[in-house]
Amino acid sequence: MDEVWLALRFEEHRSHLRAVGYRMLGSLSDADDAIQETWLRLSRTDADSLENLGGWLTTVMGRVCLDMLRSRKVRREESMGEQHLPDPIVSVVEGTDPEHEALLGDSVGLALLVVLDTLTPAERLAFVLHDMFAVPFEDVALVVGKTTAATRQLASRARRRVQDSTPVPDPDLARQREIVEAFFAAARGGDFDALVGLLDPDVVLRADTGVGILKVVRGAAAVSAQALSFARFAQASMPVLVNGAFGLVNAPKGRVQSVMSVTVTNGRIVDMYILADPSRLERLGRELSRD
Known part of the structure; x- marks a missing residue:
């Protein structure tokens, strides 16, 4: 596949990948780094053999984010539990920002991101990819390196934590x-x-x-x-x-x-x-x- 054409196809998925990265990492700059790494991996792959480019990119993005979360966990342990709030997505009250709308999608509040940050990297991946982006458990299992049944359990634990700990805001x-x-x-x-x-x-x-x-x-x-x-x-x-x-x-x-x-x-x-x-x-x- 021609590299220019491949780059154009990749750009079609950028906003989706950034949404995945934001939910996984809670950081816009880290999400952009993960997107760049995903592009590098795509450029080294025989893209002509990919039947579902969007699905492939989503799972690769998830794998990159998982590695970043695990590295972040090690750094936090070494620095006595250093913590930060997730990056906020700020928009003006009047009017809408299409880029922000695409990024937030189903209204990913800071409260949810704070709860996601308490999950293990594998739990977060399973919940985000399956519950938020409908990636089949079979595909998520390949990313986390566990059986499909074990991956379902990861998502289930994460789902309970999210439901128990995330307040539902007044919609008005x-x-x-x-x-x-x-x-x-x-x-x-x-x-x-x-x-x-x-x-x-x-x-x-x-x-x-x-x-x-x-x-x-x-x-x-x-x-x-x-x-x-x-x-x-x-x-x-x-x-x-x-x-x-x-x-x-x-x-x-x-x-x-x-x-x-x-x-x-x-x-x-x-x-x-x-x-x-x-x-x-x-x-x-x-x-x-x-x-």
Whole structure:
């Protein structure tokens, strides 16, 4: 197969492969690295012999991501459990971004990505490829190097973890925005009781400043105690969509300093995420400036 033609065929699958990589890795830059490696493997393969190029690319992308997850796990163990929030997908509230829509697909929220990050690499692969992209278990088994039955068990364990640990957000964006704005109004007014009332008793706040230590605060009272910093956050913020949910970007003088996303369920905030990693925010600022 002509290399130019092969490259064109590969480009037809790029957005799909990036969606696979994002769910597998939670990192846009790592997903792009995995896509590049998948292309290199395709270029070394007799593409004329491939009956289903899309299926072949998906499984190869999965294998590359699996190797990256296993390497990441080793690095975390060597660095005393270094952790980061997944990369957020930020879009303007008004209008749609086709690239972001293709990447998110069935609304992959940060809460889901955080749960996926707690799975073993093999569990994550089995769940993502089978449950999210309908890859047959027989094909997934070849990637993880296990029997089909064992691969089904991997996906089943992952599925239970996802179902038990991933909150289902309220679908009404206007309602989400109302709750978040009420939270910041209570923070500015120092109304502790109102803050607690807007939070689920088991709310979890996760903050990533890029130093490898993920700050985690649990419980309505403890999260409310952080409210003064949230009030300052809101002063130079603009509303955005973060992985399809309502969020805020803090950008004084046009420079992105942090991104906040929340999960609102049954009228209360159950999860809060703050990304303040300068290196990732620099790229995010460039993306927002293009929107």
